[in-house]
Amino acid sequence: MINFVPMDFIIDATLKALKHLYNADITAEDISLQQTRKEFEGQVTIVTFPFTKVSRKSPEQTGADIGEYLKNEVAEIADFNVIKGFLNLSIADVYWLKQFYNHILPGDGIVAEPNGKKVMVEYSSPNTNKPLHLGHVRNNLLGYSVANILAAAGYEVIKANLVNDRGIHICKSMLAWQKWGDGETPENTGMKGDHLVGKYYVVFDKEYKKQIDDLKAAGQTEDEAKKNAPLIKQAQQMLQQWEAGDQEVIDLWSTMNGWVYAGFEKTYKALGVDFDKFYYESNTYLLGKDIVDEGLEKGVFFKKEDGSVWIDLTEDGLDQKLVLRADGTSVYITQDLGTAQLKYNDFNMDESIYVVGNEQDYHFKVLFLILDKLGKSWARGLYHLSYGMVDLPSGKMKSREGTVVDADDLIREMKETAKEHTEALGKVDGFDEEEKTTLYQTIGMGALKYFLLKVDPKKRLLFDPNESVDFQGHTGPFIQYSHARIRSVISRGALQLEDVMPLTEVSAEERDLIMVLGQYPEAIQVAAQGHNPAAIANYVYEVAKLYNKFYHEHQVINAETEALKRFRLQLSTATANVIKAGMGLLGIDVPERM
């Protein structure tokens, strides 16, 4: 099942056993180890069904044969039992203690050795015409977390943000502000810049709709009215002026984009995400035409009579796809072809991950396929991290119907809720105001981030604005609380980490905790390979749960002996370290006190 790291000696010994008992040559892949279910005695289970062919005995007898051999030949294997086709092995306590002191307590594998590979993670990639909403929040948290996980797995990581700062949608906000803005600025209204610009995007839409209705009343069809409305024509004209470098339009564009960036920066900061490299579509939108030429030369693309350029992907089960308009202007995919090349030229990375919603699955399938057909060596390293939409109980979020969950509102509400919970529990008596503010932020964001990241990215996510995010159970605050409690114990214990006193046995709770702590490096690798922060989220939850069980069963500071006390303090320290590191991969802070 999942990650069972330091168990190679069992596989080796089992191979020897099979050779010795049945003269069977079996490879390590044929041996399936799993963690023993908790209702049975033991920690590691070997499934013996596959061996019955070579043993020519029943699964039970086969298990007993192998178990007997292992118990006699392998010092670490203390005992075994066989239930049906399952051979359950009890590993000696000293083995677990050795693992703990040699690897876990020193923090082996909390960050992997560099693997020499470079990966780019592109995420966020916002439009600059409206504020961020819950969907963007999921995107940002996923991208940031995946970047952290890859770094922990040994990659060199570049976090990139491709800002969509040009196009007709930007012109809509600009035009509406010009017409009805009345000189409003973030300064004189006190509004956050991205919200101010978003307000005019909505104004545009409203006025545009009015014009469409008027035209329809005058006898035009819906489609005609949409094309002929004066506002849309003006917006299109503005886009042309922008592309022609009209100074007035460019100035307005710079000003309003500046407002938006200032607003985004605040939201990014509140979310705790950051970037190493920004790309702007205003700089990249003309890229890709070289690649179109290249594709024509190589015969990968073809030109139609009207001059438009296409690629035929029907053999790959897809359609024909336009890559350049007849008038020579770019479409979306042209830019993305060019930008992909640009990124590669800039960084020469081995892999490149695009964190983009699953509504663009088809686009990326086509994009990667085209680059591959063009013979780009790096195309195989491209990956679309496709995530599901965030839905409300009423269905999809729709800005026009006002059902969008605004990122800034949500963040504020989370902090507020954290404050209410904390105060109700009377947890902040010794805190000054600044510490309180920090704590509420840590907990509120912890709850939100964990809520969004614990779900498999590819699945749709249901968010009910009327039902507050939980703070108990399988949640961020639960894990944060566990951490704070551990830190509290440690600070009372006055521990010298280098003090090792000989122990020869551990309790079941201690052993389980050591086992799961030892799986952290593997959890990182699993999460990295699957581009899946949820794997880390669930892992850390498991750690916190096991510690809480241990905490409930055993005294740390008032342990029966000095040796036990020290060991338990060390175990607590190692647990806190893993929780902190794991939550860090999710972009979640853990407090010392709460």
Added chain:
RNA sequence: GGUCCCAUAGCUCAGCUGGAUAGAGCAACAGAUUUCUAAUCUGUCGGUCUCAGGUUCGAAUCCUGAUGGGAUCACCA
């Protein structure tokens, strides 16, 4: 209509390179604090793993088909 994704407890989700009696949390109910933080812990209740076939010693997991939900199939981005 073509293609892609999803379907597990009342709700939200794990589990999916095939392995034991399918697990958590929430909700409901019952308990635990003279002991290191009860945002905790223990227990009870709760399942035809959407359905039907197939492969296998063994299927929630793999294959085929169906049903339901979502996305996409723009000279928008």
